Each structure stands twice: as structure tokens, then as C-alpha cells.
Amino acid sequence: MKRIALLNPIVPHYREEFYRKLSERYPLDVFVYEPDLGNRGGFSLSTFPITPLKSISFLKQRFIAYDIRPFLSSRYDTIVLMLHFGHLSTWLLLLLNVFFRKRIILWGQGISIKRYLKEIRKPSLPLRLMLGLSNGAWIYTEPEAVLWGDRFPRKPIRAINNTISGxxxxxxxxxxxxxxxxxxxxxxxxxxxxxxxxxxxxxxxxxxxxxxxxxxxxxxxxxxxxxxxxxxxxxxxxxxxxxxxxxxxxxxxxxxxxxxxxxxxxxxxxxxxxxxxxxxxxxxxxxxxxxxxxxxxxxxxxxxxxxxxxxxxxxxxxxxxxxxxxxxxxxxxxxxxxxxxxxxxxxxxxxxxxxxxxxx
The missing domain is CATH 3.40.50.2000 (Glycogen Phosphorylase B;)
Incomplete structure (x- = not known):
């Protein structure tokens, strides 16, 4: 059975049921790189077990680097990372994957909310490069999944229809x-x-x-x-x-x-x-x-x-x-x-x- 390592900044309460139900199907370890974000951002955190990662951020958190060592472990054959061009460590894992042969799934909105009207017509080049290096993607909703599916028709890119716990x-x-x-x-x-x-x-x-x-x-x-x-x-x-x-x-x-x-x-x-x-x-x-x-x-x-x-x-x-x-x-x-x-x-x-x- 595939064993999955998944990265998120935190596990908010509205996401907990997703992780719990996913962990009922696959062995799953969740790593978080901003464990104190709940206190700073007003989020209610879940009780799902997590493993904190050391991380550093640059330029008002637009760019983030986190410890990649857990994702290189032989215990994981599949890793789920965030579809975020500012995650420097994700770029590194994607580029190193030619040696480690993990199955990398990228997860995210697939578009900038602030630049939505532009990017729905002309998709982000950094995200296109990231998806090109990945093995597949979870995209939140259908329009953005169609956008990327048209560009990568042979990759498993699916709209997972983002929803909430409970x-x-x-x-x-x-x-x-x-x-x-x-x-x-x-x-x-x-x-x-x-x-x-x-x-x-x-x-x-x-x-x-x-x-x-x-x-x-x-x-x-x-x-x-x-x-x-x-x-x-x-x-x-x-x-x-x-x-x-x-x-x-x-x-x-x-x-x-x-x-x-x-x-x-x-x-x-x-x-x-x-x-x-x-x-x-x-x-x-x-x-x-x-x-x-x-x-x-x-x-x-x-x-x-x-x-x-x-x-x-x-x-x-x-x-x-x-x-x-x-x-x-x-x-x-x-x-x-x-x-x-x-x-x-x-x-x-x-x-x-x-x-x-x-x-x-």
C-alpha cells in the first residue's frame, strides 16, 4: 500500500475530516511548516496528529524554505506538496526527484486569486513549470482543473471539489x-x-x-x-x-x-x-x-x-x-x-x- 507524506502550513479544523478519511485509506503522515499560524491567523486548529518542520520565510512570507529530509525518506513513495511557486523547497524536491523517484502530487487552487481574471486566460508560468515536473495534481475546483488539464492532458489532474469538515x-x-x-x-x-x-x-x-x-x-x-x-x-x-x-x-x-x-x-x-x-x-x-x-x-x-x-x-x-x-x-x-x-x-x-x- 502506498504511504503518503503530505505538507501543509497547519491543519485547520475545516480540513481535519479530509485528513482523517484519507488516513483510513492510506498510511498518512502530515507535516506542517507554520504550526503557530493558527494563533496568528485566527484559525481553529484540529487535533489530527502532525509533525512540525523547521522552516524560514523571506519577503513577507512570499518565499518559504522548509526541511525536505522527511520527504526523501524511503518510507514514502508518494508525497503531496503545495502548488505554490514561492515554496523554494518544493522546487528543490521536484528537481531532485529524477534521483529519488517519488510520486509527487501538487495540491492547490491552481491560480492566483488576486490575478484570477488574467491567469484564467494566460496561466502562471511558474505554476506551469511546477506541474510539468510533478506526477499529478489536486486542484480545488473544476474551472482551474480544466485549465491545467488542457495543458497536461496525460497527467492525472483532478478537481477534488474543496469542501469542509462536518x-x-x-x-x-x-x-x-x-x-x-x-x-x-x-x-x-x-x-x-x-x-x-x-x-x-x-x-x-x-x-x-x-x-x-x-x-x-x-x-x-x-x-x-x-x-x-x-x-x-x-x-x-x-x-x-x-x-x-x-x-x-x-x-x-x-x-x-x-x-x-x-x-x-x-x-x-x-x-x-x-x-x-x-x-x-x-x-x-x-x-x-x-x-x-x-x-x-x-x-x-x-x-x-x-x-x-x-x-x-x-x-x-x-x-x-x-x-x-x-x-x-x-x-x-x-x-x-x-x-x-x-x-x-x-x-x-x-x-x-x-x-x-x-x-x-
Whole structure:
């Protein structure tokens, strides 16, 4: 049986189930090169066993070198490294592999989020060189996997459909209390509620658009549930229709808040949070990807008019919200949940990853 060594900066809680299920299929050792990143970045860490690696970074962590010796060990025939052009040690392992004959899988988004619109037309040359030296790749979502698969048709390059730990539990979650009862419990009075659930640590989330939407929508009709903390979090206290819960780690409380909500709204930098929202059966409302509004690769899961709406500007958002009846939002939410159930369960992510492991 193949024995795998896998590299990541940390093992965040949302990735733990992937590692555990993968380790049920293959002997797996996970090495991390930034074990304190959880404290610095506000991540909740998993309890999956890890082996820390010594590493050094340069130029504000754009370039990283880590100890490569564990990956050269004869105990591993397959190693999974990050598809990141700034990982100097990964370049070294790829170039040395002519001597060590490991099966190297690269794992990542396959594109720069900040340069997405450019690179989806003209892919990154450094990433192309890295993939050319590899044996295969796990790419997060389908558009980027197609991009690289067209350039390396003979390599096993698969979209593994990036998802989160516990997504099946969310799908199976049943709440006996009615929405009205829960609203009364939390003191929420508005007929239709948005929910935002993300860390306020990234300027590309476009919190300015969130604040503008709150200010321009009727405060007696629309409520906003906010989950998340961070250094860039604004002061919501001026809005009577905003219910700020800060960081919520209690899953029961979070599930109740999502149950109350009618729409998931995150203006920009929408990533894995979209999977959680869809699993709770929420339609997703966001802005179209542009040079001003960056979106992560999981934005691909949003199908405009099917499981959510993608709007071009604030006027478009206001019209969409005002013109869409509550029943239509509920239908979009049902489509969201169905998409997750069919394609974004963790078992399916592991299945797709295993296809590459078996093919290399």
C-alpha cells in the first residue's frame, strides 16, 4: 500500500475530516511548516496528529524554505506538496526527484486569486513549470482543473471539489424549534434576514459593500446576522437591524442562526464559507468577480439564478433583493443544499483525491 507524506502550513479544523478519511485509506503522515499560524491567523486548529518542520520565510512570507529530509525518506513513495511557486523547497524536491523517484502530487487552487481574471486566460508560468515536473495534481475546483488539464492532458489532474469538515452533519442537522421561536429567542424582529459568516481579517471581503447594503436596505424589513471577529471588523452598533454575535464556536448556536437566516451575503473573497452556507440550505448573494471584487475559487459553486444571485453593482443588489419574493429565496436555498449533498460531501473529496493517488 502506498504511504503518503503530505505538507501543509497547519491543519485547520475545516480540513481535519479530509485528513482523517484519507488516513483510513492510506498510511498518512502530515507535516506542517507554520504550526503557530493558527494563533496568528485566527484559525481553529484540529487535533489530527502532525509533525512540525523547521522552516524560514523571506519577503513577507512570499518565499518559504522548509526541511525536505522527511520527504526523501524511503518510507514514502508518494508525497503531496503545495502548488505554490514561492515554496523554494518544493522546487528543490521536484528537481531532485529524477534521483529519488517519488510520486509527487501538487495540491492547490491552481491560480492566483488576486490575478484570477488574467491567469484564467494566460496561466502562471511558474505554476506551469511546477506541474510539468510533478506526477499529478489536486486542484480545488473544476474551472482551474480544466485549465491545467488542457495543458497536461496525460497527467492525472483532478478537481477534488474543496469542501469542509462536518458538511454531512450540517446536511443532516434537524432543528425542532421554528424560525419564529428562534427569532424571538435572539431578539430578531425583521421579516427577512441576511447572514454573514467570515473572519474580518482580509480587506478583499469588501466589508464596505456590506455596510453600504445595510445602510441602503430598509432596516424594518431586512435584518443582518453577523458571525465573525477580526482586526478589520467595523462597528455595527449604529444599526438597530444588525445582530453581531462575534466569533461563534458553539455549533448549536451557529446552526440556529443559520436557520433563522434567509440569505447568505458576503460581498467579496467568498471561499469555503459558501459551502457551509449552502449546506445549511441558504441561497448565496455576492458580487461578480472583478478587479475590484476578488473572489476565491469556491465562487464557482454559485450558479446565478439557480442557488443564489451574482450581482454587478449595488443598484443591482438592491433591485434583486427587493424584487425577489421570500419563496424564491427558499427555492434557491434548496438548490444550494442539493448541490452540496450531490457533489461536496467529504467522502467525495477524498474519492477524487484517491483517484490521483492511484493514477500517479
Amino acid at each position: 458538511v454531512t452533519d450540517i446536511l443532516n442537522n434537524e432543528i425542532s424549534a421554528s424560525k419564529e421561536t428562534l427569532k424571538a429567542h435572539f431578539g430578531i424582529t425583521e421579516p427577512l434576514c441576511f447572514i454573514f459568516c467570515a473572519r474580518f481579517n482580509n480587506p478583499f471581503r469588501r466589508v464596505d459593500l456590506l455596510l453600504e447594503a445595510i445602510a441602503k436596505l430598509d432596516g424594518n424589513t431586512y435584518g443582518f446576522i453577523i458571525i465573525g471577529d477580526g482586526a478589520l471588523k467595523p462597528d455595527f452598533s449604529e444599526f438597530d437591524n444588525v445582530y453581531d454575535f462575534g466569533a461563534v464556536y458553539d455549533e448549536k448556536t451557529k446552526s440556529h442562526l443559520f436557520h433563522i437566516a434567509d440569505i447568505y451575503f458576503q460581498p467579496g473573497w467568498i471561499g469555503l464559507s459558501v459551502v457551509e452556507a449552502m449546506a445549511y440550505g441558504k441561497p448565496v448573494l455576492t458580487f461578480r468577480r472583478s478587479d475590484q471584487t476578488l473572489q476565491c475559487v469556491e465562487y464557482h459553486y454559485i450558479q446565478d439564478g439557480v442557488n443564489g444571485y451574482i450581482v454587478d453593482d449595488m443598484d443591482g443588489l438592491l433591485r434583486r433583493v427587493r424584487d425577489t419574493p421570500e419563496a424564491a429565496w427558499a427555492a434557491l436555498g434548496n438548490a444550494s443544499r442539493e448541490l452540496v449533498a450531490k457533489t461536496l460531501r467529504m467522502e467525495q473529496m477524498v474519492d477524487r483525491a484517491a483517484e490521483v493517488i492511484e493514477a500517479v
